[in-house]
Amino acid sequence: MQKLAVVRRDATDQATLAFGVSIIMPCLNEALSLPHCIANANQALAWIEERYSLVGEIVIADNGSTDGSQALARKLGARVVDVPTRGYGAALIGGCQAAFGRYLLMGDADGSYDFTDGVAMIGQLMDGAGLCMGSRFQGGIAPGAMPWKNRYIGNPALTGILNLFFRAGIDDAHCGLRAITKEAFDDLGLSGPGMEFASEMIVKASLKKIRIDQAPATLSVDLRERAPHLRPWRDGWRHLRYLLMLSPTWLFGVPGLLAMAMAAVIFGIAGLYSLGVLHGIPFFGTSWTIVAGYLFTVGHFCLIMAFATHFYGVRRGYRHLYSWLAVMGQKLTLEDALLTGGAMMAASIVGLVAITVQWSSHGFIALPSILPLIMAATLGAVGLQTALGSFLLAIIADNNARLIPRGADVQRL
Secondary structure, eight states, rough: OOOOOOOTTTTOOGGOOSSSSEEEESSOOOTTHHHHHHHHHHHHHHHHHHOOOOOOOEEEESSSSSSSSHHHHHHHHEEEEOOOOOOOHHHHHHHHHHHHSSEEEEESSSSBBBGGGHHHHHHHHTTOOOOOEEEEHHHOOOSSSSSIIIIIIHHHHHHHHHHHHHHHOOOTTTTTTEEEHHHHHHHHHHOOOTTHHHHHHHHHHHTTTOEEEEEOBBBBBOOOSOOOOOOHOOOOHHHHHHHHTTTIIIIHHHHHHHHHHHHHHHHHHHHHTTTTSSSOOSEEEEEEEHHHHHHHHHHHHHHHHHHHHHHHHHTTSSSOOEEEHHTTTTOOOOOHHHHHHHHHHHHHHHHHHHHHHHHHHHOOOOOSSHHHHHHHHHHHHHHHHHHHHHHHHHHHTTTTSSOSSOOOEEEOO
């Protein structure tokens, strides 16, 4: 492998340099731990140069420190990038954007991670991975380094949900030591300003079919004399909500299909009793059809939201279009959806008129069954949602009457 030109990391015109590796640390008042972290990062860079012939730099992404961290980092030979937007994710995004290296290795500036563990991660990037995650469960967690609720509840639960939703195949989604190629970082278009950045990187890499590897990483007790910036319950919720927002299938699609399936079962059983096909005491009487109407309408709304958010992700570039939707791409237009919704509303009106005529012919006494009324009303509500939902899809399509994206990458199930 050709060795990159060796350059001093304190050179003044670093924008002209070609670094192989950038080590990025987010920093907010870390003057106490920075000497240890920068020395450790320099050791990692020395090993990387020795093993892979890559020269590196250290980038401190400062988030507004008031304890002199910036001057100290410069004195120790690191390059400081000021990131005015507060947040863990914002700092890392700013640092990675300003980095000159082809490979980016990021880790906290509190002394809890050993940057020499990242040497193997750089090797895996060079071997073809786009993202390499550290795994503290493989590398080892020092006593007192991670709260028990994070170790045994929060991290396993959120990592399990992430793997279920996005099939990432990792065992530690929130390890702060991770490496990514600059090309993959630019391609992901990351934007999460807070701790949810950790999940966003993995989710979008998984959605874009970027190869994700793992490597052992150790976790030590940090060197801070103050409380950590992490807030387990708040940041755990931010991770969970982000996973849900990036998974329309699980947030909208699966609940919608289940609701509509339950409604169909209730309608079917109640209908069979109403027609005399089934006898005896009904398991689902006509009163349950009110619940069925509610479930079917809500389920249909959820499916509209699933389509809308899926198409939005496709158009933003971090999601692939499902193959069965690609087949429909030439057929489904705003006009088609409006005609379908209009036809359902028309059928509903016809049904309601027929029920009213029957009701009046019997002297306006109570109807013998509310099943026809509920089904007609449900059909009308679904038709109206279809019409209005089609306009939502058209708006998401940049005011285009063709609702399904064309020319997008296709994901086969």
